[in-house]
Amino acid sequence: MRIPSLLLRFPRCYFSRRTYSMNFGLTPRADLLGVRSLRPAHRCHTEWICSPGGLRRGLCQQAAPQQQVEGLCDREQRLVDRLYHGLIQGHRACLAEAITLIESTQSRKKKVAQVLLQKVLSYHREQEKLNQGKPLAFRVGLSGPPGAGKSTFIECFGKMLTERKHKVSVLAVDPSSSTSGGSLLGDKTRMTELSRDMNAYIRPSPTRGTLGGVTRTTNEAILLCEGGGYDVVLVETVGVGQSEFAVADMVDMFILLLPPAGGDELQGIKRGIIEMADLVAINKADGDLVVPARRIQAEYVSAMKLLRKRSKVWRPKVMRISAKTGEGISDMWDKMTEFRDLMLSSGELLAKRRKQQKVWMWNLIQENMLEHFRSHLAVKDKIPLLEEKVLRGVLSPGLAADLLLKAFKDGL
């Protein structure tokens, strides 16, 4: 066995379990939770691993599994290590368990989840470096009104991608589930074939919680899916309420799926969301619906010409597809990859992702601050009283807000 000369000179460097070169960055949420747990960078990019076949030289792709993480007990540390290794080896059960962990509202579990996320993030960075800085996955948002054919589309589109050797995950953001108690989206019965596909992972959104909570965990679930080797992450949301705006802020490309119906039938769709779309797909362009689909396509093409340009390299497209027959789906994927390549080569994609990180952090701050404010002892009891006065019109909203904010500041 030939031993590299450097190894002879610095055996401890190579054999000291594993040494890693990572600058552990933080997810916005970890920063808020004050997670500073993974020990800082070591300076070695390659490691020599003793294996039965002799010394093996490998790139450091893992985030310090042996290093002690401050603040975690042994059991938690083992959980993090188990989920991390399972996740990056592509075990769906570990991915599911990791997402359940990040969805937890229990403070201890939240902390453990953040430690896991940091490890996954470090792994990401290493993988991206190996991939010449290209992102590991293509993040796609999909929105559309109920009945537009989202699940039929995802089933057809997902199967096409897995046949082409992609790994696809589908995450659903469904704010209505917090009030209705049931998840409209992400229901595996809606995508029966895809949910049986070993290269696809479908995750229903949690059925409780606020939109803020759901979107926060979706953001983190995206990272976990990417760590699990899913190279296309589809985030689905129903086109009512605010969820589609939140989704548009966490993906590389935002797609609006519409049925071949006119303005009146699409009341739920807000004008603003059309402005967010990088691609509008008019679905159900088959049979008798081909003619109305053409008309709607023409209407959207002219309407979108009037919209403010959001990218230097891409003008939003309007396409006709049929999720039922599969027509146009392959062309749509071609357009999507064209978008990704253009955005990547122009640098817009990475700039967009960076901006999203900042938006994500501020959303979390807003959400946490409001919660903190509402539950603060100095204001908690005053809120119902002042709300009632505002409702009766005896106090202006501005004055009521000033009074509450003053009570909060004084109580800090």
Ligand SMILES: Nc1nc2c(ncn2[C@@H]2O[C@H](COP(=O)(O)OP(=O)(O)OP(=O)(O)O)[C@@H](O)[C@H]2O)c(=O)[nH]1
């Ligand atoms: N003709 C035709 N019908 C379609 C097509 N895609 C979906 N449909 C039908 O439209 C109906 C609604 O489709 P879904 O895929 O459930 O729509 P969805 O947007 O997921 O609806 P929600 O689950 O309510 O959010 C079903 O009856 C589908 O069979 C299509 O391309 N052509």
